Amino acid sequence: MTTARLPLFPLNAVLFPGLVLPLNVFEERYRAMMRELLKTDESEPRLFAVVAIRDGHELAMTAPGMPDPAAALHRGPAAGFGPAPLDSFHPVGCVADAATIRERPDGSFEVLATGTTRVRLLSVDASGPYLTAETEELPEETGDGAGALAEGVMRAFVNYQKRLAGARERSLSTSDELPDEPSVVSYLVAAAAMLDTATRQRLLEAPDVAARLRAELKLLRSETAVIRHLPSLPAVDLTQTPTSPN
Incomplete structure (x- = not known):
């Protein structure tokens, strides 16, 4: 399998292939990363790996634009992630361009990146100005019955969106507005549904597209059933996605 050493950007979120990630970069270690990426010619991809931080390991500064003064005492690329940074992160992440x-x-940065491929973290290096990771690209296996599963997930997702938004105009009205390629459907739904980070991470790590779609179909049906009994959910607030700070 293909391996590569990439700059590592830990987040309290999961990035999926094909999804857009806006970032507000203010910590010095990540500023240094962006300055280095800017040295890459615009005609070439500017790649870094995004990985979700494990629960209980978030010690780094994450407030948008307002670093925690108490955390300023802990400096360096691995600040907040302990003596073994690899243990602080989920094992599978996504390459961002x-x-x-x-x-x-x-001196801060506004960044707009897009997820490309899934990778597994093999090791993390904290010897430079920012974290880097040796990564192994994960194959995108389709699995059995992915096409039929994608159709079922699209229908369930449309129903879920209508329930979530109270059948307002902002909800999707037909499955024609969704893509029909199974892997694209699987990642779009994983990112768009109201799921916690741990659930999104499990979907990212699914062994193949069909397995991810099966899990999503179960989740969507369960969540839709819950929403049906909670008609007062603030749908507008729930469907907005904030910019991710570093």
């Missing part, structure tokens, strides 16, 4: 990196006057 930074299409846009804009430096602000204060």
